[in-house]
Amino acid sequence: MSDRGLELARQKMTDAGVAPAAIDTFSRFYRLLESGASGLVREDDVEPLRDLPRHADLDIDPDAAAAALARTAIIKLNGGLGTSMGMDRAKSLLPVRERDGQALTFLDVIVGQVRAARAATGARLPLVLMNSFRTQDDSLAALARYEDLAVDGLPLDFLQNREPKLRADTLEPVEWPADPELEWCPPGHGDLYPALHASGVVRALLDAGFRYASVSNSDNLGAAPDATIAGWFAASGAPYAAEMSRKTPADVKGGQLVVRKSDGRIMQRETAQTHPDDMAVSLDPERHPYFHTNNLWFDLEALAAELERTGGVLELPLIRNEKTVDPADPASPKVVQIESAMGAAVAVFEGATAIEVGRERFLPVKTTNDLLVLRSDVYELTDDFRLAARVPAPLVTLSGTYKTIGRFDERFPAGAPSLAGARSLTVEGDWTFGAGVVVEGEAALPDAGAPATVPDGARVTADGVAA
Incomplete structure (x- = not known):
């Protein structure tokens, strides 16, 4: 055989x-x-x-x-x-x-x-x-x-x-x-x-x-x-x-x-x-x-x-x-x-x-989790095109809603939020991020049960979305 x-x-x-x-x-x-x-x-x-x-x-x-x-x-x-x-x-x-x-x-x-x-x-x-x-x-x-x-x-x-x-x-x-x-x-x-x-x-x-x-x-x-x-x-x-x-x-x-x-x-x-x-x-x-x-x-x-x-x-x-x-x-x-x-x-x-x-x-992009961090203000692109970390990279965990690049980009239409002040970000469910969003500390967004939005300029913390 x-x-x-x-x-x-x-x-x-x-x-x-x-x-x-x-x-x-x-x-x-x-x-x-x-x-x-x-x-x-x-x-x-x-x-x-x-x-x-x-x-x-x-x-x-x-x-x-x-x-x-x-x-x-x-x-x-x-x-x-x-x-x-x-x-x-x-x-x-x-x-x-x-x-x-x-x-x-x-x-x-x-x-x-x-x-x-x-x-x-x-x-x-x-x-x-x-x-x-x-x-x-x-x-x-x-x-x-x-x-x-x-x-x-x-x-x-x-x-x-x-x-x-x-x-x-x-x-x-x-x-x-x-x-x-x-x-x-x-x-x-x-x-x-x-x-x-x-x-x-x-x-x-x-x-x-x-x-x-x-x-x-x-x-x-x-x-x-x-x-x-x-x-x-x-x-x-x-x-x-x-x-x-x-x-x-x-x-x-x-x-x-x-x-x-x-x-x-x-x-x-x-x-x-x-x-x-x-x-x-x-x-x-x-x-x-x-x-x-x-x-x-x-x-x-x-x-x-x-x-x-x-x-x-x-x-x-x-x-x-x-x-x-x-x-x-x-x-x-x-x-x-x-x-x-x-x-x-x-x-x-x-x-x-x-x-x-x-x-x-070692800055690989295997998932949209990695891509969000690399696109964020955690890194700056130097004159010699190196990705230099401004702060330690947070651990990002996005729900399956964000797995494909098409759905991921739709939910970050204004680009990545600020992650420079974050130690981690966990997103459950389906959230679309507005412009100027700042993520702080050990941040988490729970599943809202339906598509939800993080407003422009909002902060995301361990308690969810803050004004």
Whole structure:
């Protein structure tokens, strides 16, 4: 049964023009899946990662830092559609800030960060997106107005791969004629490696004189180009490094690095790889103080050698993700999505390391809760396009009414309220916010039982709406 399933899946991917390295990677994971591998990393088999060097403590010669950044490329993972927020195009095209009356998207801010770093250091600093088939056209069109962005003829993007969703009962590719696009899924950000191999981007960067790459998600505007980290990484001689941050109350999920007891090697454990019995201890900041920001650094020569040796098929752990073929229809057939995490490559590269960075390097937008904070006066957009926190970010929890970006924007027609004086904001039910609203302390809005309005200029406190 499973041999047939793999054969059908490989043929479907071949017919769709998926790169051979991606098909081989899928095949390796498929065999792990049929063997019953869960990808779980048990707490008894690992030790916490501790005592990392701190970004804040680095003392890197400015000339050495500038020289390292001059040999660095910026790669942004840009395949996300923001489906969890009801979007059907690149999340990075979502407006996130304003400057001089102009709405700026994630991509606009990223370009601003790159151009500012170029101006400050003289680095060429190429920007390369890993797009999906559904984000490529719109994203490249958005970048077209930045005529100075391309570097030395290097591509502005390369394509991630896709793979078929598998029926949970047969492990054969699912068929869904109502929407054939739903028969496919992304392979997780571990697809970075076969996609880099298939595209030839690593070799192109090396041929153009670049030695290092800084990789991060396009929805994380905290991961701006950083010469100090580039200098530290170059001096370390490591083939690979991960940026880790101290856990806060907002970091209840996400990957972490742990030390494998069997060989002392650093490895990654995602939430989906954590056994339910181990979840509480894995989230305990006393036991595991760091979480993974998904900001990575590569020595391109080491990466090229490993991709060449393996044909782009790195031996990453399997992540088994069970869903329904139509995420919006819980009654649709159950499927298995085979995924992997790019951070799991920490176990592939001998000598891989990590560094502790401040929370300012991790500002992801996964939900409209995150978006409201990032659009608010908690942050200011600096001249070099960094998002600088004016105060500690409050914990925002919005009801399901605000889940999709369309409904969210309708309820904040005048923009985000002031959150600079808030420690938290919990909104239940359906509230539309007027202009000039100020949120203070541990604020809460109860469900009014019907759509309600926070008037212009009102304050929201622990007691609800105040005049």
